[in-house]
């Protein structure tokens with residue numbers, strides 16, 4: 001990897017000088033990068049360090065937690081706590097909001113994160129990731145007031161994910177487009193390898209857990225049927241399907257070559273609002289996808305416009321190449 005490829009720190013300092021991001025955000029993002037580097041090592045040495053397998057606890061979602069879910073959660077808490085302007089943390093793996101400051105101030109940060117995404121892939125050595133989102137407090141809030149962290153996605157000032165796949169990469173937006181950095185073995189640096197990532201407007205590839213077909217709405221089934229009908233069907237072209245069971249891995253593929261990712265609310269999960277969580281999965285991915293020229297909706301409306309009612313709430317997710325997201329909304333409207 002050419003040494004001239006900018007490091008994450010150099011890139012952020014450039015954003016600080018020329019795009020007005022705050023110096024404390026630069027430091028916080030560096031701390032998050034450190035947490036992801038450490039989590040990457042834990043994931044890669046899973047089998048040797050006995051980190052694989054389930055922990056003896058469940059989270060508020062009722063999911064049995066993996067040991068690495070907890071280890072990753074602790075790394076995020078430890079590194080985000082370094083920043084004196086982080087007022088509170090919201091984690092998939094912890095029921096309550098973590099208040100780090102007794103007197104949060106306007107200008108302080110709220111950090112939302114899914115410490116380990118795609119946990120079901122851990123024991124089978126497939127790609128997993130971490131997702132994070134940062135919001136800046138604008139008004140006076142009370143420490144301990146859980147409603148104070150219920151911010152809409154459009155208030156995010158930064159979002160990103162790390163993917164722990166064949167290589168480890170960190171993809172970030174601070175509202176100035178999307179850039180990707182690959183972890184360089186040896187130096188431990190994240191170096192700019194995917195500048196200005198952009199999602200193609202059209203695609204012939206989608207990702208959905210098709211085993212839930214029987215549970216989908218008619219419009220969702222119609223969309224799926226028309227795609228897999230291929231050239232002879234109403235879409236007039238063949239479609240390819242992928243499903244990695246890790247939102248991070250599916251979204252990273254879409255940022256790299258286009259596509260559509262879907263996890264619709266269905267008869268099996270509608271009572272909970274869907275499968276994926278708004279604050280630390282859907283919102284950060286929606287911000288990243290929109291910044292890369294794609295679209296992200298709940299099937300109809302922009303995810304970042306959703307008004308949250310709880311910090312672990314779930315939402316229907318449709319994101320990726322803009323033409324396909326629009327078309328799916330038409331299917332919903334028509335069928």
Ligand SMILES: O=P(O)(O)OC[C@H]1O[C@](O)(COP(=O)(O)O)[C@@H](O)[C@@H]1O
Pocket residue numbers: 092114116117118119120209245246247248
């Ligand atoms: O098990 P399914 O239905 O394929 O769902 C997979 C989806 O669930 C998730 O694993 C949920 O995330 P967590 O692993 O963080 O709980 C997503 O990453 C993925 O898109």
Ligand SMILES: [Mg+2]
Pocket residue numbers: 114116117118247281
């Ligand atoms: Mg997740």
Ligand SMILES: [Mg+2]
Pocket residue numbers: 069092114115116117118119
């Ligand atoms: Mg998770």
